Amino acid sequence: MSRRAVMIRLTALIMLLAFISAPNLFAPVFEPLTTNNAPAIYNQGNLLFLTMAHLGTVFSAALASTLVAVLLGVLVTRPSGVEFLPLSRSLVSIGQTFPPVAVLAIAVPLVGFGEKPTLIALFLYGLLPIFENTLTGLTQVSPLTLDAAKGMGMGPTRRLYEVELPLALPVILAGIRLSVVINLGTATIGSTVAAKGLGEVIIAGLQSNNTAFILQGGLVVALLAVLIHDGLMMFERLLVRRLGLGPAAA
Amino acid sequence: MIEIERLTKRYGDTTVVDDVSFGVEEGTITVVVGTSGAGKSTLLRMINRLVEPTSGRVLIDGQDTRSIPEDDLRHRIGYVIQGYGLFPHRTVAQNIATVPRLLGWDRKRIADRIEELLDLYQLDPAEFATKFPHELSGGQQQRVGVARALAARPELLLMDEPFGALDPVIRAKAQDDLLAIQRRLRATIVLVTHDMEEAFHLGDRIAVMDQARLIQYGPPAELLTRPAEAFVERLVGTADRPFRLLSLAKVEDALEPGLAEGEPVAASGTLYEALSRLMWCGRQDLPVADGTGSVIGRVSITGILAYGRSA
Numbered sequence: 119m120s121r122r123a124v125m126i127r128l129t130a131l132i133m134l135l136a137f138i139s140a141p142n143l144f145a146p147v148f149e150p151l152t153t154n155n156a157p158a159i160y161n162q163g164n165l166l167f168l169t170m171a172h173l174g175t176v177f178s179a180a181l182a183s184t185l186v187a188v189l190l191g192v193l194v195t196r197p198s199g200v201e202f203l204p205l206s207r208s209l210v211s212i213g214q215t216f217p218p219v220a221v222l223a224i225a226v227p228l229v230g231f232g233e234k235p236t237l238i239a240l241f242l243y244g245l246l247p248i249f250e251n252t253l254t255g256l257t258q259v260s261p262l263t264l265d266a267a268k269g270m271g272m273g274p275t276r277r278l279y280e281v282e283l284p285l286a287l288p289v290i291l292a293g294i295r296l297s298v299v300i301n302l303g304t305a306t307i308g309s310t311v312a313a314k315g316l317g318e319v320i321i322a323g324l325q326s327n328n329t330a331f332i333l334q335g336g337l338v339v340a341l342l343a344v345l346i347h348d349g350l351m352m353f354e355r356l357l358v359r360r361l362g363l364g365p366a367a368a
Numbered sequence: 369m370i371e372i373e374r375l376t377k378r379y380g381d382t383t384v385v386d387d388v389s390f391g392v393e394e395g396t397i398t399v400v401v402g403t404s405g406a407g408k409s410t411l412l413r414m415i416n417r418l419v420e421p422t423s424g425r426v427l428i429d430g431q432d433t434r435s436i437p438e439d440d441l442r443h444r445i446g447y448v449i450q451g452y453g454l455f456p457h458r459t460v461a462q463n464i465a466t467v468p469r470l471l472g473w474d475r476k477r478i479a480d481r482i483e484e485l486l487d488l489y490q491l492d493p494a495e496f497a498t499k500f501p502h503e504l505s506g507g508q509q510q511r512v513g514v515a516r517a518l519a520a521r522p523e524l525l526l527m528d529e530p531f532g533a534l535d536p537v538i539r540a541k542a543q544d545d546l547l548a549i550q551r552r553l554r555a556t557i558v559l560v561t562h563d564m565e566e567a568f569h570l571g572d573r574i575a576v577m578d579q580a581r582l583i584q585y586g587p588p589a590e591l592l593t594r595p596a597e598a599f600v601e602r603l604v605g606t607a608d609r610p611f612r613l614l615s616l617a618k619v620e621d622a623l624e625p626g627l628a629e630g631e632p633v634a635a636s637g638t639l640y641e642a643l644s645r646l647m648w649c650g651r652q653d654l655p656v657a658d659g660t661g662s663v664i665g666r667v668s669i670t671g672i673l674a675y676g677r678s679a
Contacts, residue, residue, distance in 0.1 A: 182372055266453025269526075270467050270516075271442030284457045361457040362500035 127348055134341045138165045141334070148330040158330050160319045169338060171314035175233060176305050179240035180298045187245045188290060190279065191252025210249045213242035218304050222311050236308030236315075243304055244297035251293025288358050295350040302343040306335070343348025369394055370524055370556065371416070375424035377410050384410045386580040387424070392524075392573075395554040397547075399571035401561055401603070406577040408560040410528050415558065428523060435566060443467055446517030450529035452509050454501040460486075460512050461497040465591045467520040485515040490548060501505040507538040514546065518555070531566065543569055564603055568612055576600050588616050610676040615640035619656055619667050622675040628666040632657035643672050 125333025137144055141159045148158040160172030190206050193199040218239040225235035257281050267277050283290075316335050370392040377385040385407040392398045400408045413419040415426050417438050426433045454463050461482045468478045486493045489511040499511055511529065530546075531539045547570060550557055561567055567574050568588050575585045576599070584596035592609050595601040604612065609651055620635040621641050632655040633642045646654060646669050653668035672674055 153662035260453065260456075262449060262451045263455060264453075265418070266449060267455070268449065269416060269442060269449070271439040271470055272466075273439055276470075279640035281455060362459065362502075 121155065127345065130341055134338065134345065137334075138338060141165050148334065150248035151330040151333065152328060156326065156328050158331075160331050160334055162322060163318060165319070165334075168314060168316050168318060169342070172302075172305055172316045172339070173342070175236055175308060175313060175315055176221055176240065176298060176301045179237050179301060179305075180294060181246055182237070182241045183242065183244035183248055183297055184231045184294055186241075187248035187293075188252050191247075191249050191256060191290075192283075195253065195256045196274075201238050206249070212244045218243050219307055222307065226311050231312040233308075233313045236305065236313040237312050239308070240305060244301050247296040247300070248290065248293040251289045251296075252286065255289030256282055256324045258289070284361060287361070288354055290349070291354045291357065295347060295354070298350065299343050299347045302339060302346065306339060343355070369427075369429055370558070371427040371430075372411075372415070373425050375411065375414055375426065376422050377407070377414060378422045383580050385414065385421075388577070388582040388600055389424075389601075390575055390582065390585045392556060392558060394556050396572040397550060397557045397559060397570050398573045398575060399559050399561060399567040400575045400577060401564060401567040401571075402577035404562055407580040408562075408577055411577070412558060412560050413525055415524070416442050416447060439470075440553060443471055443520060444523050446520075446522035446525040448513050448517045448525070448527040450532040452513030452533075454509060454512060454516070456501050458479045458506070459498050459500055461493075463512060464516045464519050465502070466516060467522075471520055473520075481519060485518060488552075489515050491515075506534055509543060510534060510538075510542055511545070514549075516670065518549075518553070523556065523559045525555055527557060528560055530559065530564075531561075533540070538643050539566075546567065564605070568616065576603060587591065589613060592616075609643050610638075611640060614643060614672065614676055617675060622667055622671045623656055623665045624653075624668060624671050627663070628653040628655045628668075630654045632661075632663055633667060635659070639667075639672050639675060642667050643669065646672070 145158045152158050187210070190210070194203040194206050221239035221242055222235050225238045229235055229238070263281060263285070264277065267281050272280065305313075305315055306317030306320055308315050309321050316339050317337030319338075320332050323329065323333075323335065373389050375385055375388045376383065388411060390398075400411060402408050410419055414421045415433070428444075436444075455466070461479075464482045464485055465478045468481060473481070482497060483493045486496055491508065491511060495514075496504075496508070501512070504512065507615075509591050510533070514527075514530065517527075531542050534542055543566065544644060546557075549555070559570060570592070571588055573586060574588055574591055576583045576596075578590065578597075584591060584600050586594075591600055591604050592613050595604060615638050617639045618635065619633055619637050619639060622639055622642075623635065628651070630649065630651055633645055635656050635658045642654070646652070646667075652670070653666045655663045656665050656667050658664050
């Protein structure tokens with residue numbers, strides 16, 4: 119990463135932290151966007167708290183998606199699980215095609231308002247990228263490497279943990295990154311069913327026709343997405359280097 | 369001693385290996401040679417049970433391999449494949465340590481063994497131990513592949529086209545290195561190749577396979593002088609048969625008493641090399657020296673030609 123790129127990201131991070139911890143400092147910037155003396159800064163909740171709740175929802179959903187998708191990916195690439203590959207592929211794809219709003223609509227009557235329906239929607243929505251990348255990662259491991267591993271007397275479990283998963287890890291991580299970034303944005307709709315999150319700010323803005331609110335919510339979510347995306351990418355690169363896979367394999 | 373008894377592998381109606389039997393003496397190299405699709409690799413992979421035979425069995429020192437758990441068996445048998453299959457996410461040292469680690473050797477013993485093997489293969493441990501496979505040249509990868517297979521002192525080393533991915537110059541060097549190491553460790557090797565030159569160069573015995581069957585099994589010279597079928601004859605090439613024979617025979621085989629002028633040739637060299645020297649320097653004969661450098665006789669063009677005819 120060039121010096122300039124680092125500087126831009128660092129500035130963005132500092133601005134973001136400053137804004138969510140002391141939003142009133144930025145009131146003059148948002149003032150021109152308001153009419154009829156409406157408040158310039160979101161005042162119905164603590165931005166820092168909302169950001170934390172938003173991240174909490176996204177990461178718990180991502181954790182659950184990762185566990186399920188990776189496990190499923192491993193199972194259907196084992197000789198005994200190959201039969202379930204088409205089935206699990208369709209199931210996971212349905213999770214992605216079903217709009218999260220529709221999932222919320224179905225989930226609310228079942229589990230009530232709040233965090234739960236949002237978690238369910240995000241979990242389903244985030245499965246596909248992780249599952250597909252797990253499949254790609256596991257199937258692209260060189261058959262020669264696996265043949266050598268088997269020929270040296272590594273059992274199936276050892277082959278999975280010591281050869282297949284480490285070699286697939288960069289691709290799996292890319293899937294998780296994709297899933298997290300998509301869900302950072304998607305999570306805003308959770309606020310329509312009373313989940314705590316940054317969607318609240320945007321919805322409040324929409325309801326009171328306050329552009330300043332909409333912009334604040336949108337900006338914070340966008341900055342979070344960009345910064346987390348870059349952060350995860352840096353982590354992946356570091357890992358690839360640590361694993362000795364070289365720049366070519368990345 | 370490895371005994372292969374009536375090994376057969378069928379996939380549906382196709383017979384890939386058909387009733388193959390032969391024995392491999394300890395400390396020798398047996399080369400299985402044949403055209404592609406002849407069943408060589410399948411035969412090799414049945415020895416370490418990567419492929420389960422349809423019928424027949426393999427005995428290692430009298431013990432049926434089916435009575436040994438698969439992974440334990442494979443820990444005792446080194447395995448080198450074309451392309452080597454080195455673990456790309458592990459260093460050279462970690463790659464070599466694979467089987468010793470599976471066997472639960474302690475750290476010190478593994479480290480010593482890695483150093484020993486890298487030295488044996490003329491790879492400086494300080495430089496190479498921490499390198500990753502993608503940082504090595506093809507020749508170096510090949511050496512690491514063999515070192516990894518030898519790490520736990522296997523009773524048998526299986527090699528499937530181990531030099532196939534190397535360019536000709538490096539390949540010749542790699543073959544010589546393998547021979548030197550095999551002689552030194554007295555390793556038992558079964559090697560599969562489609563390259564007849566390689567088979568003659570490396571094999572103490574050669575097994576010729578065609579269309580799933582073992583056609584001939586014997587020392588290289590026997591393939592030349594008594595080819596079992598027209599196929600073997602074609603494979604070894606009739607035109608340069610005498611030259612192949614000369615390259616198998618040692619100078620001492622055609623040693624004559626007496627003295628000659630010129631730079632002595634080594635008794636342990638091949639007649640092929642001696643003839644080449646004689647032709648190049650335009651002499652009828654040259655003195656022959658033994659390992660210590662003292663002259664023990666002479667070798668002549670007429671003597672070599674006579675040997676070539678008599679064989």
